[in-house]
Amino acid sequence: MSMDIHNDDDWRLWREEWGIRPDTTYLNHGSFGPTPRRVRECQWQWQQKLASQPMDFFVRHLEPAWLAARERLARFVDTDAANLVFMENATAAMNVVAHSFPLGKNDEVLLTDHEYGAVMRIWQRACRNAGAGEPQVAKLPSRFESAEQVVEAIFAAANERTRLLVVSHITSPTAVILPVCAICHEARRRSIAVCIDGPHAPAQVPLAIDELGCDYYAASLHKWVSAPIGSGFLYVAPPRQHLLQPTSLSWGRLLPARPALWWEEFVWPGTRDPSAYLATSSAFDLLQEVGLEVFRARTHALASYAREQVVHLTGLQPPTPVGAAWYGSMASMPLPPGDAKGLQQALWQQYRIEVPVIEHNGQRSIRVSCHLYTNRADIDRLVEALGTLL
Numbered sequence: 001m002s003m004d005i006h007n008d009d010d011w012r013l014w015r016e017e018w019g020i021r022p023d024t025t026y027l028n029h030g031s032f033g034p035t036p037r038r039v040r041e042c043q044w045q046w047q048q049k050l051a052s053q054p055m056d057f058f059v060r061h062l063e064p065a066w067l068a069a070r071e072r073l074a075r076f077v078d079t080d081a082a083n084l085v086f087m088e089n090a091t092a093a094m095n096v097v098a099h100s101f102p103l104g105k106n107d108e109v110l111l112t113d114h115e116y117g118a119v120m121r122i123w124q125r126a127c128r129n130a131g132a133g134e135p136q137v138a139k140l141p142s143r144f145e146s147a148e149q150v151v152e153a154i155f156a157a158a159n160e161r162t163r164l165l166v167v168s169h170i171t172s173p174t175a176v177i178l179p180v181c182a183i184c185h186e187a188r189r190r191s192i193a194v195c196i197d198g199p200h201a202p203a204q205v206p207l208a209i210d211e212l213g214c215d216y217y218a219a220s221l222h223k224w225v226s227a228p229i230g231s232g233f234l235y236v237a238p239p240r241q242h243l244l245q246p247t248s249l250s251w252g253r254l255l256p257a258r259p260a261l262w263w264e265e266f267v268w269p270g271t272r273d274p275s276a277y278l279a280t281s282s283a284f285d286l287l288q289e290v291g292l293e294v295f296r297a298r299t300h301a302l303a304s305y306a307r308e309q310v311v312h313l314t315g316l317q318p319p320t321p322v323g324a325a326w327y328g329s330m331a332s333m334p335l336p337p338g339d340a341k342g343l344q345q346a347l348w349q350q351y352r353i354e355v356p357v358i359e360h361n362g363q364r365s366i367r368v369s370c371h372l373y374t375n376r377a378d379i380d381r382l383v384e385a386l387g388t389l390l
């Protein structure tokens, strides 16, 4: 059936697939993506296999299933499966990079001022442990105009000591799609390694990791892919793979196998429930059934609607031009100055709306996430509540 991206009625069945709690208007997929029923069902089946005969599951079924799930992931993000390992989330993946990246006393790591707070902390600790200086922070433009302008702003903060650039594919506080391809290109020219922090990108924007030419890519799959909570991945470019070490060392693969390849260190992280990884394929199936381009068009249309409505209410222009080059399924709009936490809490307590209100670089803004269960009525409810609360 062909779906009209502007007609909420066409999307009713998909909304039901998520089964969001009826008292809640959920507009924060960007922080925590709820898991659709069929993905939960798939994960539960893996858990049944595990729980009913753990020895058979771990010894005979886990590795082939892990490898098959990784093949599927590799097709989705367009790289060779041998460059990927499953990780619990982007945070775990970033920690592995920080644990493994060779940093000397005179080396510097560069981030932007739109990076996720925990990522900043990870690199502060890594730099401190290496005896290197504090991470450097590039200031992104307050008004985004072009890819060249962003590249220029980032590399204006680089110098001959910069070894690594850590940069979001889509920023957390501002929901901006950064021009990562152009950024990687400039970094290569300057022999600076790039680690992309990409948990918002898979599904929300087309992702072809091999084409980017980055060194590392860390992502969660429990955000826009809507895979089970606790699923993500780390990509490592072949020249960097021999340096990779898990943060928590175990056997590598189940005995008597001995890890020979870099990724084998990550297959058996000790005894744990790997069902979230194994069920990622069912989330890719779901997106494929909808059609990725249709998914993006529908959720971008909703995000654009949210942007229009909030801008109409506040009269404040967002930092990016309108359009899919700058934001995808998630849009961030400035709000008049005030208490960000208090507003977020009031939206939940008085209206049962879950949406992050963020204070970043002295600007209060609201970040609205739209997925297949979102409709215009959700956004209208938010705008009406904002109209009263602001």
Ligand SMILES: Cc1ncc(COP(=O)(O)O)c(C=O)c1O
Pocket: 030, 031, 089, 090, 091, 092, 115, 116, 119, 168, 170, 171, 172, 197, 198, 199, 200, 220
């Ligand atoms: C840009 C960015 N990086 C990293 C993370 C951490 O993701 P996770 O909690 O899935 O590890 C987030 C979470 O929202 C994020 O927005």
